[in-house]
């Protein structure tokens with residue numbers, strides 16, 4: 137059995153480490169265009185901000201480790217073509233320029249995603265950078281050394297994390313987004329308002345509801361021109377989203393309109409010989425029951441593992457995702473799962489929500505911090521479809537609990553009476569999750 141895997145970051149590394157154990161007789165070959173595997177982009181902002189000083193900690197595997205499992209690692213090999221009829225692939229060795237061809241019985245596509253680069257005038261100027269892989273992280277660090285003012289374009293979680301990193305490093309920072317608030321895909325306005333206020337308080341120049349029209353400069357970027365003004369800057373980081381890297385299979389397997397590969401519950405594409413996992417795929421999104429594009433490392437490692445387990449026959453189904461994510465910005469901890477009111481509205485889904493504001497533990501304790509929790513549910517079935525939390529104390533694990541509730545189809549009324557422990561160090565006699573359930577019933 138000849139298995140070819142294209143891409144070895146999270147989905148690919150999870151797939152091949154599992155396959156090496158499950159199918160010791162198989163001949164597994166990995167094609168990876170980078171010179172490293174398993175880079176944790178989630179540590180990129182911490183690395184840029186100097187919190188992570190040893191970048192080796194950002195890798196949990198290496199080509200050598202994977203070779204020791206018996207895998208053929210073709211590093212710095214860029215796959216150029218996949219002939220799905222004859223089950224052949226063609227790649228170029230990026231070091232020697234030599235072309236290699238190979239065949240497969242099974243192909244695992246883990247080519248991930250790439251940052252979106254809109255066709256903005258001047259985007260090719262020096263110092264307009266992307267933030268995805270290890271080499272880009274190093275370029276950002278090198279260029280930021282000489283930058284006084286940094287502009288981050290895109291106020292999703294990556295943009296927001298970078299803003300914090302640059303501000304803490306003493307840079308003047310501008311954050312631009314075409315939407316009128318930050319983190320709009322993860323949290324509703326009553327949550328993001330607080331983070332925006334914190335940003336403004338720290339001197340961060342927020343340009344929301346403002347779109348970039350061009351970058352100006354001679355060789356290197358010197359200014360960003362938006363529909364509302366001009367900002368002098370030394371460095372721009374583009375964080376406006378990701379698109380799936382799937383051109384190699386375009387027209388050959390079923391995809392969403394954005395190019396994300398559709399897989400079944402066993403990670404199989406519409407071509408039975410081809411499996412796919414991670415950012416190159418659409419995921420099964422439980423709150424709506426449909427396909428969605430949610431590029432997260434959590435989805436990637438799970439899907440890579442499932443692709444490996446199901447490669448020789450369907451054994452383990454994907455339970456789907458709620459797109460659960462968490463964030464720590466300055467003193468605030470926040471997390472969300474499933475639908476927010478904003479995302480529900482955009483999808484045309486009607487939801488009701490309940491919001492709880494209370495102290496995380498009894499006020500007789502030396503400290504007690506505010507917790508803001510919002511739980512959204514289907515008004516008809518009363519099933520929980522999403523939740524958001526924000527606090528100075530870390531209660532983000534409660535969103536993992538609500539992720540399970542959403543996945544399992546629990547109603548908001550059942551949530552009111554779930555057995556949660558009480559101990560004054562940690563919480564109140566009525567856990568705030570119970571309270572949300574109880575309040576929804578009133």
Ligand SMILES: Cc1cc2nc3c(=O)[nH]c(=O)nc-3n(C[C@H](O)[C@H](O)[C@H](O)COP(=O)(O)OP(=O)(O)OC[C@H]3O[C@@H](n4cnc5c(N)ncnc54)[C@H](O)[C@@H]3O)c2cc1C
Pocket residue numbers: 142143144145146147148167168169170176177178179180181213214215216246247248249250267268269294381384413414415416431432433434435436
């Ligand atoms: C700054 C940042 C912070 C993030 N933080 C978080 C977080 O906190 N939590 C979270 O869950 N997720 C986070 N993510 C998202 C997460 O990093 C991605 O979801 C994850 O990397 C997806 O893994 P993947 O293996 O599917 O794809 P990718 O990481 O995109 O890897 C795909 C691999 O395929 C290779 N490849 C592509 N095409 C070819 C080809 N033709 N030939 C050979 N090789 C090819 C690429 O070189 C790459 O190594 C973050 C992402 C970024 C950029």
